[in-house]
């Protein structure tokens with residue numbers, strides 16, 4: 001039974017969801033804050049469910065020897081080292097929609113609180129001051145709201161702001177013109193937004209491109225009297241520059257839910273009067289926490305129990321229905337990649353993967369990942385299906401995929417071609433009715449060979465006596481032949497033998513096979529089936 005650790009404060013409903021799905025669960029909501037304890041225990045678990053307190057660092061990933069999946073009950077995954085998780089084959093998932101409404105509502109609450117100075121007015125009234133003349137607010141009606149980052153949350157904020165009769169501008173390089181029209185926002189460049197917005201709200205992840213998107217320079221370009229709301233991530237706004245602009249009055253107020261350093265217990269912005277702060281409460285409603293806890297528990301359970309992948313940030317999704325249909329083709333694709341990879345001795349510049357017939361209608365991305373894994377494994381022992389596409393990209397390998405209708409005799413057919421500086425080498429395969437991978441073509445030569453864990457690959461000139469000589473030598477070497485498969489271009493042309501054997505070959509055995517008359521190449525192949 002797979003075992004999951006919940007190391008942050010998730011709604012306890014998650015525990016029930018895990019149990020209902022047949023997953024053993026340890027609910028230790030404070031463990032994430034205890035780095036040493038986490039390192040000590042993480043090796044026992046197949047899954048980890050977190051919010052933001054658990055930091056999944058290099059050390060945690062190194063100690064997580066059994067971990068297969070990390071699920072973030074929320075959106076931002078900046079507390080997870082995704083490149084390292086990817087390298088180790090750990091799927092990282094989030095719940096991209098469960099807390100979006102709640103976070104958008106927090107941003108709107110912050111905007112209205114800023115406009116009417118609610119927290120300060122509240123404190124003053126409770127202190128018995130009744131300072132009616134001190135708290136002169138501004139209306140939001142007919143004001144301009146500038147949204148930086150118009151994805152899920154930004155779009156909900158835009159919708160609510162339109163309800164408040166605001167004009168909405170959006171700066172988001174990935175927002176299409178059609179989508180902007182659909183959601184009723186004006187798509188603008190950042191400088192335009194800065195020049196025109198009365199309120200600015202941020203809703204991007206923190207990336208190298210968005211870090212300090214509101215820098216001193218950007219804040220300087222903003223309209224005098226602008227109010228800034230950040231319910232996305234600390235680091236999007238330069239806190240020192242914001243403090244200066246608040247002091248000078250260039251920025252009239254700021255409402256911050258997130259900070260450069262969290263937990264934020266001392267921050268120079270806390271001392272300024274026109275600042276409202278909340279302790280990263282954007283997602284903190286009972287509705288949102290229930291949503292994300294249930295979702296993450298369902299997603300982790302589904303992956304561990306059935307291979308279904310939803311909302312993974314480092315792997316394509318695989319639905320519960322398609323998982324059993326795809327799995328045998330994933331194995332075939334890995335075997336083909338592995339076949340080609342083991343025969344390739346120079347560096348791979350690109351690969352082409354052709355899917356023909358029924359398989360072309362399936363989700364081919366996991367098969368591409370598997371084929372790349374097989375092809376890269378002879379070079380990089382610890383490559384896996386999660387890391388292979390990224391490794392291929394990092395190495396500048398061109399990955400071309402082609403899908404087409406059935407053209408030959410096979411209902412489903414996959415051809416994998418490795419491209420090097422010197423040549424292209426293809427190997428094609430299909431599935432037996434039993435779901436076992438079968439090689440049907442190597443370098444354009446047709447044959448029929450079941451893929452087995454140990455195989456001998458021999459290319460030779462098609463001449464009488466070769467098969468006898470090879471069989472005799474294998475017998476002399478004490479190598480048992482489980483299956484012998486042959487193919488050739490034409491009579492007397494190039495021929496290939498693919499021999500299933502019961503174990504691996506020594507270098508000496510291989511050189512004796514290579515030295516046989518008419519043999520051009522002999523190679524021992526291993527498949528991880």
Ligand SMILES: NC(=O)C1=CN([C@@H]2O[C@H](COP(=O)(O)OP(=O)(O)OC[C@H]3O[C@@H](n4cnc5c(N)ncnc54)[C@H](O)[C@@H]3O)[C@@H](O)[C@H]2O)C=CC1
Pocket residue numbers: 074075076096099100103148149150151152153154171172173174175203204205206207209210231232233257258280281282283284
């Ligand atoms: N305060 C809190 O408790 C919460 C904070 N968040 C934060 O909110 C962020 C946004 O969440 P979603 O809207 O769900 O994400 P999303 O991925 O749907 O939207 C993010 C948007 O930012 C845009 N973007 C990316 N780079 C950009 C750039 N350089 N300039 C302008 N726009 C850029 C993207 O195109 C995308 O449309 C999350 O990344 C997370 O950090 C999310 C939930 C709760």
Ligand SMILES: O=C(O)CCC(=O)C(=O)O
Pocket residue numbers: 051052073074075076077099280281282283284
């Ligand atoms: O879990 C939380 O309270 C924080 C939520 C958040 O920041 C996110 O989902 O990105």
